[in-house]
Amino acid sequence: xxxxxxxxxxxxxxxxxxxxxxxxxxxxxxxxxxxxxxxxxxxxxxxxxxxxxxxxxxxxxxxxxxxxxxxxxxxxxxxxxxxxxxxxxxxxxxxxxxxxxxxxxxxxxxxxxxxxxxxxxxxxxxxxxxxxxxxxxxxxxxxxxxxxxxxxxxxxxxxxxxxxxxxxxxxxxxxxxxxxxxxxxxxxxxxxxxxxxxxxxxxxxxxxxxxxxxxxxxxxxxxxxxxxx
Amino acid sequence: xxxxxxxxxxxxxxxxxxxxxxxxxxxxxxxxxxxxxxxxxxxxxxxxxxxxxxxxxxxxxxxxxxxxxxxxxxxxxxxxxxxxxxxxxxxxxxxxxxxxxx
Numbered sequence: 001x002x003x004x005x006x007x008x009x010x011x012x013x014x015x016x017x018x019x020x021x022x023x024x025x026x027x028x029x030x031x032x033x034x035x036x037x038x039x040x041x042x043x044x045x046x047x048x049x050x051x052x053x054x055x056x057x058x059x060x061x062x063x064x065x066x067x068x069x070x071x072x073x074x075x076x077x078x079x080x081x082x083x084x085x086x087x088x089x090x091x092x093x094x095x096x097x098x099x100x101x102x103x104x105x106x107x108x109x110x111x112x113x114x115x116x117x118x119x120x121x122x123x124x125x126x127x128x129x130x131x132x133x134x135x136x137x138x139x140x141x142x143x144x145x146x147x148x149x150x151x152x153x154x155x156x157x158x159x160x161x162x163x164x165x166x167x168x169x170x171x172x173x174x175x176x177x178x179x180x181x182x183x184x185x186x187x188x189x190x191x192x193x194x195x196x197x198x199x200x201x202x203x204x205x206x207x208x209x210x211x212x213x214x215x216x217x218x219x220x221x222x223x224x225x226x227x228x229x
Numbered sequence: 230x231x232x233x234x235x236x237x238x239x240x241x242x243x244x245x246x247x248x249x250x251x252x253x254x255x256x257x258x259x260x261x262x263x264x265x266x267x268x269x270x271x272x273x274x275x276x277x278x279x280x281x282x283x284x285x286x287x288x289x290x291x292x293x294x295x296x297x298x299x300x301x302x303x304x305x306x307x308x309x310x311x312x313x314x315x316x317x318x319x320x321x322x323x324x325x326x327x328x329x330x331x
Binding site for chain 2: 015017018019021022039040043044046047050051052053056060064070073074077078081082083084085086087088089090091092093095096103104106107108110112116117119163165166168169170171172173174175176177178179180181182186187188190191192193194195196197198199202203206209210211212213214215216217218219220221222225
């Protein structure tokens with residue numbers, strides 16, 4: 001490995017390290033609730049590497065564990081994960097020179113945290129040389145952590161006391177990334193519109209409000225460019 | 230058996246959604262309109278995740294919950310430092326203190 005990409009990879013690893021504080025309790029909670037539910041245990045455990053998307057894995061266990069229909073569980077998971085289409089489109093701009101195998105790996109590992117942390121690195125496609133190793137450093141750290149902690153949660157339960165509120169590190173992570181991402185006035189408009197629409201949609205099933213907020217935010221950002229950019 | 234079916238089909242669908250544009254943009258150029266829109270994916274998605282989590286934790290409207298002031302304190306730390314670690318290092322103890330007082 002060229003040292004340049006080695007340094008970028010370590011940069012990605014370092015950038016996600018604090019995020020793990022929120023990912024670890026979430027993974028433990030998933031493992032613990034899967035172990036406590038009625039669903040096929042091996043399949044629930046395998047979802048950590050077959051699906052590798054925590055919120056949807058938890059939703060599947062909840063729907064199937066409470067006797068819901070398989071179609072409902074599948075549909076819910078797809079809605080929750082549809083946000084990855086947007087990440088894929090943005091990542092796709094930086095992956096055109098990668099081999100098929102590496103692009104498949106980039107796709108498989110694409111998570112909120114890996115994408116959003118890397119996106120702080122790529123405002124300009126031409127100067128984003130180190131983005132892919134940086135992404136792999138972040139994404140592989142998240143993958144490995146997720147496999148370990150969901151398995152640990154399975155066997156040990158959620159271990160960390162609720163009173164520590166460590167899951168609060170997840171919204172704090174996304175809040176910090178939001179503050180870093182709002183670098184222009186249209187980006188601020190996109191964030192305000194996205195937040196308002198998502199709050200207005202809290203009564204809709206999980207995942208739909210997120211997508212509605214995202215689409216509204218993107219549209220608002222694009223429209224506001226005309227006056228603000 | 231059905232649990233396996235759901236996990237495998239959700240895995241295939243999730244991979245497809247993650248990979249589709251990474252595959253496509255190797256062959257076709259990114260349309261300019263889409264390129265403009267992609268700039269706002271991160272702020273829009275992040276706000277759509279964060280704001281409901283803070284004002285409506287557990288999908289219930291509750292603007293007086295302890296997470297909100299703690300997040301504001303963590304948010305100031307993130308704004309001053311541009312660092313995720315600082316937001317957590319400040320925001321999490323803020324939540325503990327707020328919970329301890331309240």
